[in-house]
Amino acid sequence: MSDPTRGQRASSFGTRAAEYARHRPDYPRPAIEWGLSGATGTARRVLDLGAGTGKLTLGLTALGLDVTAVEPDPEMRAELERAVPSAKSLAGQAERIPLPDAAVDAVLVGQAFHWFDVPAALTEIGRVLRPGGVCVPMWNYEDESVPWVAGFTELGRDGTRRPASVEAIRELTHPAFEPFEIGRFRHAQRRTAESLVETIATYSKVIVAPPAESAALLGRLRRYLAEHPATADGEFDLPLVTTALRARRS
Numbered sequence: 001m002s003d004p005t006r007g008q009r010a011s012s013f014g015t016r017a018a019e020y021a022r023h024r025p026d027y028p029r030p031a032i033e034w035g036l037s038g039a040t041g042t043a044r045r046v047l048d049l050g051a052g053t054g055k056l057t058l059g060l061t062a063l064g065l066d067v068t069a070v071e072p073d074p075e076m077r078a079e080l081e082r083a084v085p086s087a088k089s090l091a092g093q094a095e096r097i098p099l100p101d102a103a104v105d106a107v108l109v110g111q112a113f114h115w116f117d118v119p120a121a122l123t124e125i126g127r128v129l130r131p132g133g134v135c136v137p138m139w140n141y142e143d144e145s146v147p148w149v150a151g152f153t154e155l156g157r158d159g160t161r162r163p164a165s166v167e168a169i170r171e172l173t174h175p176a177f178e179p180f181e182i183g184r185f186r187h188a189q190r191r192t193a194e195s196l197v198e199t200i201a202t203y204s205k206v207i208v209a210p211p212a213e214s215a216a217l218l219g220r221l222r223r224y225l226a227e228h229p230a231t232a233d234g235e236f237d238l239p240l241v242t243t244a245l246r247a248r249r250s
């Protein structure tokens, strides 16, 4: 696919906010709990940074936590405020978080950390975390150890291998943080061929591609799912792996 700038992709999601809310997966509770348990003491005040339509925010409120969500895109934030009215929602960026120093015990980031200016964001996350608090970026990826899933994701490759980019982030160091640890958590999302194609249509590279290019890709994916016995008829489980990192604020 063509190669628009990173900035274009990072700010593209709002144009598909309703579809994003309908089709993207949520995060498994064990991944969230593993992340939070990286803090010393109790993690009760939590920030969901780059919170989008509130997929991770909802998982945090379900644990009875005091949740603030920060998201720059007004359309994404509007979906979040509808879906998770109990969370406090703020406009803001990872590189300039609208919270005072040491305001939270944990900062969680779902599927957004790779869009940040990471060194600047880590400095800001370190500022809003209390000492001993924890930073937890996490990503949902299709589980490519399953053959039909590997064939499916191969069709949409843009040259980047996503687990490799998580590994690169894991290697980062920052003076405010202890080294990152990694955890992996399997889960699944109930899909049909059409709803899985709708999910892929919310990926930034599809949103920003020229319409003919994204239509061609979605067509290839639709044909693959129609021809594969695991996905041709009705509902199926899309196997997912949540890869989470956690680093304690020193």
Ligand SMILES: C[S@@+](CC[C@H](N)C(=O)[O-])C[C@H]1O[C@@H](n2cnc3c(N)ncnc32)[C@H](O)[C@@H]1O
Pocket (backbone or CB within 6 Å): 010, 011, 013, 024, 049, 050, 051, 052, 053, 054, 055, 056, 070, 071, 072, 073, 076, 092, 093, 094, 095, 109, 110, 111, 112, 115, 116, 117
């Ligand atoms: C793929 S969505 C993830 C949304 C949500 N966290 C989730 O897990 O579904 C990426 C989100 O990051 C936001 N984003 C992009 N750049 C950002 C930045 N520099 N600071 C904070 N959020 C950012 C986008 O507006 C978008 O809502």
